[in-house]
Amino acid sequence: MKRSFDADRREALKKLAVGGTLAFGGSLPAAETKLSMPSSKKRARIVIAGGGTAGMAVASRIRRAAPNAEIVLISPNDMHLYQPGQVFAAVGLYRDSDNVQPTPSILPDGVRWLKESVLFFDPESSSLKCDRSGKIVYDFLIVALGCEYDYEAIDGLGISAIGRNSIASLYLNDTVKGSAKGSEITRKWFGDIRESADKGSVKVLLSDPATPVKGEGVSLDILFLCNDMLKGRGPRKGADIHSKVKFTLAKGSDTLIGCRGYDKALKKRVAAENNFSTLFSHELQSVDVDRKVATFSAGGVRKEVSYDFLHVTPPMRAPDALRDSPLAAYEGEHTGWFDGDERTLRHKTYPNVFGIGDILGRRSGMSGAAARDQAIVMQDNIAAALEDKPLPAKYLGYTAVPVRTRFGREILAEYDRNGFDPTFPLDPTEPRWIWWEMDLHLMRWVYFNLIMRGMM
Ligand SMILES: Cc1cc2nc3c(=O)[nH]c(=O)nc-3n(C[C@H](O)[C@H](O)[C@H](O)COP(=O)(O)OP(=O)(O)OC[C@H]3O[C@@H](n4cnc5c(N)ncnc54)[C@H](O)[C@@H]3O)c2cc1C
DSSP: OHHHHHHHHHHHHHHHHHTTOBTTBOSSOOSBOOOOOOOOOOOOEEEEEOOSHHHHHHHHHHHHHOTTSEEEEEOOOSEEEOTTHHHHHHTTSSOGGGGEEEHHHHSOTTEEEEOSOEEEEEGGGTEEEETTTEEEEOSEEEEOOOOEEOGGGSBTOOGGGTTSTTEEOTTOOBTTTTBOHHHHHHHHHHHHHHHHHHHSOEEEEEEEOSSOOSSTTHHHHHHHHHHHHHTTOSTTOOOOOGGGEEEEEEESSSOSSSSHHHHHHHHHHHHTSTTEEEEOSEEEEEEETTTTEEEEEETTEEEEEEOSEEEEOOOEEOOHHHHTSTTBBOSSTTBTSBOBOTTTOBBSSOTTEEEOGGGGOOSSOOSHHHHHHHHHHHHHHHHHHHTTOOOOOBOOOOEEEEEEEETTEEEEEEEETTEEOOSSSSOTTSOBHHHHHHHHHTHHHHIIIIITTTOO
16 A cells, blocks of 8 residues: 555656646746747847846746847856755755755856846946946846845844844845855754753744745744644654744734735634744834844834744845836835836836846745746747837736645645636645655756756
8 A cells, every 4th residue: 555655656746747847836837928939039138137046047048039149147146046945954854055056057058147246227328337347238137136134124133143042044045155044043943942842831933024025935834844843743753842832923914925815724724723823914123132022013013022932034125236226116015126017027117127036026926936937928028129029928926835834745825916826726725745745856956957947
C-alpha cells in the first residue's frame, strides 16, 4: 500500500514538473495575452533597472521579443537570491547557500550587465544616472528595482535590533549581497521559543505592517510552522508542548490575505487553533525592547501588547532612486511606488517607461509569481511598443501565495483581481501535500532554470 502511494506521489510530481506547473504560478499564463510571441526587428536600446526576479525574468523574454535591440541590465548584485527559499531555510529544510546563484550564471545571452546602482531617473530626457557609468540614455526603460525594508519606521527598532532581545524578522536579506540573515536569525528564534516553552508559558507576537508586503503568506508560515514544531513535527522533532505557547498575529490590514475567499478560509483555520489569536488593523508604531512591549495604533488608539518573542515583518517601500523620481506616483494609494497602468504596466506619463515586480507596490501581487506573469505581458507589450503599435497584453493581477499550514501541507492561494484563479480544478483553500512537495523539491530548480530564462 505504502509503495503504491509513494509511486503515485512521484508520478504526480513528475507530471506536474513536466507540465511546468509550479508554485510560482500555473503552467498557463493568467495574463490576458494572445501569447503570439511577437517580436520586433527594430533597433533600440532597452534598459532594465534591477536584476532580481522580475528584471531577470523579463530580460530573457525581451531578448527574444527584440532580437536586434541592445539590452542593458543595471543591477549591483553579484549574487542572485531566491527569496522564497528563506522560509525553508528558516525551518532547517534548506541551507542558506542553496538559495543563491551568481548573477552571471543566470544572465541571459546577449544581455549586457552593468554591475552598478541607479541613482536617479530623468524620464524627461529618457536617461538615468548610475553610480559608476554616470548618465545612460535609453529608448525604452523597464523599472524592476523591487522594494526595500523600512525597519527604522518603527520607533525603537531598526535593523540592528533584529536578532537580539528575542526579536526576529525572517524577511531580513540583502539582495545586493545575496545574503539572508533573516533565515538564520529566525531558525535560532524558533529554537529559543521551544527552549523557553520547556520551562513555562510563552507569548509570541507577530506583526505585519499596513504597507504592501512581498511574500504575503510569510507571517502565516511562521505562525503555523512554529506551532507545528512545538507540536514535535518538522526536522527537529520533540515533545508536544504547543499549548504552552500563545501566538498573536497582529495585522496592519483587516485581512490575512488579499483575496476574500482565501481570507475567509484562512481565518477559519487560524481560529481553529486554540493557542492563536489575531488583531486586525493594528499597525506597529514602536517597540520597547527592554520591557518587551509593542505599541500599536489601532483605529487611532494606542494599544500596548507585551510579548516574550517578537517577529516583525517590516514596512516596505520603493527604493529611493524611484521614490524620489518623476516615475513615482505622488498621490493616491500607490504614492511613492511606480506610477504605472496596472494592466499594461506602462508608465502613466512616460510611454517609453514600464514597471514590473514589487516596484508596482500592489497590495496583492508583490510576488515572484506575479512578476513572472507580468514578464509575459511585458514581452508582448515591449515588442508592440517598439513597432509603435497599441499594447496588446494585459496583466490581470495574478499572484500565487503559498501558505504552509504545517510540515508537509500547503495551500497554494492563486488569485487575481476577480478572486480565485486556481490552475487546477481542486478546492484551492485545502492544504495539500502536493503543493508542499513541489515547493520544497522542485520550485527552486524551476525558478533558476526556467523562470529566470523566460521559459515558463
Ligand atoms: C521571505 C520571502 C518569501 C517569499 N516567498 C515567496 C513565494 O513563496 N512565492 C512568490 O512568488 N514570491 C515570494 N516572495 C516574494 C518575491 O521574492 C518577490 O516578490 C520578488 O523577488 C520580486 O521581484 P523583483 O524583481 O520585483 O524584486 P527583487 O527580486 O527583490 O529584485 C530587485 C532587484 O533590484 C536591485 N536594485 C535595487 N535597487 C537598485 C538600484 N538603485 N539600481 C539598480 N538595481 C537595484 C536589487 O539588487 C535586486 O536585484 C518572497 C519574498 C520573501 C522576502
